[in-house]
Amino acid sequence: MDETELLPLEWTNHLLDWYDVNQRELPWRNTGDPYKIWVSEIMSQQTRIEAMKPYFDNWMMRFPTMQDLADASEEEVVHAWQGLGYYSRARNLRLGVQEVVEQYGGHVPRNRKAMESLKGVGAYTAGAILSMAFNQREAAVDGNVLRVYARLYHIEDDILSTKGRKRITYLVEQTLPYDRPGEFNQALMDFGSAICIPQNPRCHECPLSAVCIAYARGDAPSLPIRIKKTKVITISMMVGLLKWGDYYLLHKRPNTGLLRSMWEFPSVEEPASFIEGASHLENQVKKFGCTVVLENECIQELTHLFSHRKWIMRAYRGIITFEGTLESLQAQLPADWQLLKRSEFADYVWAGPHGKLTTLC
DNA sequence: AAGCCGGGGGA
DNA sequence: TCCCCAGGCTT
Numbered sequence: 001m002d003e004t005e006l007l008p009l010e011w012t013n014h015l016l017d018w019y020d021v022n023q024r025e026l027p028w029r030n031t032g033d034p035y036k037i038w039v040s041e042i043m044s045q046q047t048r049i050e051a052m053k054p055y056f057d058n059w060m061m062r063f064p065t066m067q068d069l070a071d072a073s074e075e076e077v078v079h080a081w082q083g084l085g086y087y088s089r090a091r092n093l094r095l096g097v098q099e100v101v102e103q104y105g106g107h108v109p110r111n112r113k114a115m116e117s118l119k120g121v122g123a124y125t126a127g128a129i130l131s132m133a134f135n136q137r138e139a140a141v142d143g144n145v146l147r148v149y150a151r152l153y154h155i156e157d158d159i160l161s162t163k164g165r166k167r168i169t170y171l172v173e174q175t176l177p178y179d180r181p182g183e184f185n186q187a188l189m190d191f192g193s194a195i196c197i198p199q200n201p202r203c204h205e206c207p208l209s210a211v212c213i214a215y216a217r218g219d220a221p222s223l224p225i226r227i228k229k230t231k232v233i234t235i236s237m238m239v240g241l242l243k244w245g246d247y248y249l250l251h252k253r254p255n256t257g258l259l260r261s262m263w264e265f266p267s268v269e270e271p272a273s274f275i276e277g278a279s280h281l282e283n284q285v286k287k288f289g290c291t292v293v294l295e296n297e298c299i300q301e302l303t304h305l306f307s308h309r310k311w312i313m314r315a316y317r318g319i320i321t322f323e324g325t326l327e328s329l330q331a332q333l334p335a336d337w338q339l340l341k342r343s344e345f346a347d348y349v350w351a352g353p354h355g356k357l358t359t360l361c
Numbered sequence: 362a363a364g365c366c367g368g369g370g371g372a
Numbered sequence: 373t374c375c376c377c378a379g380g381c382t383t
Binding site: 046047048050051083084085086087088089161162199200257258259260304305306307308309352 | 362364365366367368369370371372
Binding site: 040041042043044045046047048049051052086088089092119120121122123124125128140142143144145185186188189192193198199226228307 | 375376377378379380381
């Protein structure tokens with residue numbers, strides 16, 4: 001079935017008219033600069049525009065060109081990303097840009113296949129860059145687009161399923177205008193975030209309500225359908241703010257998994273009791289020739305929610321004893337442990353909620 | 362197809 | 373609290 005027959009394509013012009021008046025002023029918009037658009041697209045994945053804007057400005061100051069980013073270390077790049085979340089985006093953006101600099105002579109490829117082969121660039125981002133930077137007629141199907149089309153065409157498939165996404169991608173490809181595809185894609189997003197919002201859509205202000213099937217049936221608020229499967233697992237965690245003189249003992253998380261390669265306070269997951277958690281921490285510092293005395297009073301309880309994990313963190317102070325010099329203690333520490341003064345904390349990348357605990361130091 | 366990967370803002 | 377956001381990678 002050709003679902004485009006369900007609606008007259010006139011609505012795409014109404015949407016572009018709305019966009020001409022209501023489009024947001026964004027630093028990467030209407031620049032035609034593929035690097036700026038690339039950075040903005042990666043930063044805005046699963047992230048609200050208002051949240052990533054200051055990061056974008058800072059990023060462009062630190063890495064003004066693709067060459068600057070390609071030359072930067074992973075550490076620098078992740079540091080500039082600190083606080084935005086999904087840190088693989090930063091690592092992959094750097095790798096993708098390096099590939100463009102090295103393999104494509106610094107020119108962003110202008111076809112979907114080459115674009116999607118770049119690290120961190122999937123179907124959405126490829127379509128966004130091709131349409132916005134090069135004005136190609138390519139679909140860029142994100143959460144906004146899925147929602148807008150599910151309502152306009154009254155699609156009851158789960159939009160998180162492959163079937164639902166494919167169906168809507170097909171519809172977008174059919175409806176994408178030939179003259180202003182890049183602006184049309186951006187119009188869908190601005191429209192989705194201003195009018196066709198997830199909860200309580202503003203149908204009374206909507207320029208497309210006359211053609212929207214969900215609106216006609218009174219189903220706009222209940223669409224789209226999203227079925228999530230992953231459930232959040234709760235993990236309790238004992239955190240030690242362990243001090244030796246002016247120095248705090250810190251641990252670098254492994255280079256795989258959640259918050260990889262970021263610094264944290266020594267922690268014990270799921271301790272059966274305070275005693276058991278404390279003994280784990282004691283055993284840990286014992287490897288470095290230290291002893292530690294932990295105060296049994298929890299100085300802060302902090303709950304932190306990830307998309308798939310819930311950490312309940314309980315922080316305790318502890319005093320480390322070591323008979324020897326700073327140098328001899330440092331010599332005992334493996335590469336993933338270090339001693340740091342409070343004043344040096346800002347130079348390091350903190351593992352999410354551990355960064356919040358630094359205010360206790 | 363499902364799990365993994367952060368943080369924040371709005372309701 | 374819960375929801376969900378300008379998604380992509382890995383298994």
